[in-house]
Amino acid sequence: MSLRFALLGLLTVSGPASGYDLTKLFESSINYAWQARHSQIYPELNKMAADGLITVEEEGPRGRKTYAITEEGARELRAWLIEREPSRSFRDEGALRAFLLPTLEPHEAAALLRAEAEAYGAKLAELEALHDLRAAQQTSHENAQFGKYALDLGIRQMRTIRDWARETADRIEGSSRS
Amino acid sequence: MSLRFALLGLLTVSGPASGYDLTKLFESSINYAWQARHSQIYPELNKMAADGLITVEEEGPRGRKTYAITEEGARELRAWLIEREPSRSFRDEGALRAFLLPTLEPHEAAALLRAEAEAYGAKLAELEALHDLRAAQQTSHENAQFGKYALDLGIRQMRTIRDWARETADRIEGSSRS
DNA sequence: ATCCGCATGTAACAGGTTACATGATTCA
DNA sequence: TGAATCATGTAACCTGTTACATGCGGAT
Incomplete structure (x- = not known):
């Protein structure tokens, strides 16, 4: 579930981006706290779009899909941060x-x-x-x-x-x- | 893979123990660094026994099986600690x-x-x-x-x-x- | 007798990794 | 024209969680 919110956060800050962009953003930003490969990111984005949290804003060359966060997505991110009790158990x-x-x-x-x-x-x-x-x-x-x-x-x-x-x-x- | 070595470590120190004992030992010792439920521990012990890392030392009442670490198990634990490059990526x-x-x-x-x-x-x-x-x-x-x-x-x-x-x-x- | 703790297991699912697979565009 | 990079996806597998399932033994 965390992946979904990490992606919503990245979209909030960087603005619209493709799965490819997000994969690289992941690496260059939260990498030391969370990791995700493209093979996990692409299916997740499709699910998120189906759930209405993001939309395909634009389709570019090479099948590039640029996603933007929706209002519902922003609401869900906020709710996750504020209402959900964080899991404080970590594996080290x-x-x-x-x-x-x-x-x-x-x-x-x-x-x-x-x-x-x-x-x-x-x-x-x-x-x-x-x-x-x-x-x-x-x-x-x-x-x-x-x-x-x-x-x-x-x-x-x-x-x-x-x-x-x-x-x-x-x-x-x-x-x-x- | 880590679970396996955590169990070998516990058996090294506490001596022979059952899956039930190990589940509780897990909770009262490394819990803050690593977690495992009985539903993960029991199958793992069976695999480890099949691989010759541990042996059933004694069968008690209520189907209790007491496991002891074998020499091969001790060798594998040592090799894991010394030879394997630890994964330093954590998810927090x-x-x-x-x-x-x-x-x-x-x-x-x-x-x-x-x-x-x-x-x-x-x-x-x-x-x-x-x-x-x-x-x-x-x-x-x-x-x-x-x-x-x-x-x-x-x-x-x-x-x-x-x-x-x-x-x-x-x-x-x-x-x-x- | 009944309840609690001992004791072991399985099944369904969620999250993640590795590897496989494919093709378009750009730049030298 | 060849290589690098852009770009997306799927399949097999492993790890871990939650929930279901069962039964014995000891204490009151």
Whole structure:
């Protein structure tokens, strides 16, 4: 169900767009919080059009269909955000691995954590670069600030995991050396 | 695939257990990082037994089957942790909602964030209580420390989201008041 | 006797991924 | 004319959730 609302949100902000556009918008915006492939997006758009949440505004070359959000679509998005109790249960493979770490030898666990810290550090750098880019564009696009809150959250989360991995590696190595 | 390794991990630490036991262990340990219902666990255990990762060690009353991890199972768990590149992409409905927040009126967005902050604060308190409980038991169980790292990560993540929600609500209210 | 908790399972469905499949347009 | 990119779709499969279904054993 979330995919549907992510698409409505993108259409709200970017204006009319095709499935192809939306697939790329997905990648370049909420990618770190939600993912969707074109094989999931195209059927969903067809269902949404059937439900009256969006309309085909224009048909272009190569079978391109440009969708626009309808009033009903905007109402549904709003209702989803305001009325629906969000599912706060998340599934985090990194945390699961952390849970299983004590089944390994200390030096192995520490090495894994160092690698994790590095990977998350890299992701963090990516998001920070995106953040700076947005800040620079702030004056030109008024929509550039869209997703700012989410990006901030993403950055904080990456930082949290990276620091945890570092500190835990330190702690494990510290106690196994003694 | 992750479920399989979560189960192998639980069997490693808690020793032989039934599907019923594992369902409850799941709930009381990794629940905040990974979830699984009995309807998913039972079929998976059967597949794992067929694959030789676990064996039925004992059959008790009421059709109870007690599973134990095999050497092959332990090898596979180790290989999964060490050799497999973890999937670092996660799906976070909270972050998605954050992304969509700018489609609402500022006061509505702020109210939602306040509710989020409260909900995550409550989850944080839960995990902190669990953490303290573990610390108290530390001397009695040697396995009590299992999952300590993951719990620490969970606590940090909850704190990150709660603080982000609070500060973002403040920021939105601050700028819309002017 | 009756109720609660133990104990295991299956079926239908929803959401997602990977791979397969096709064809039009643009640009060099 | 060949390659890259635009553009849309479908099918098979895996994972996970909800709901349905059944029966034993122990405690009061």
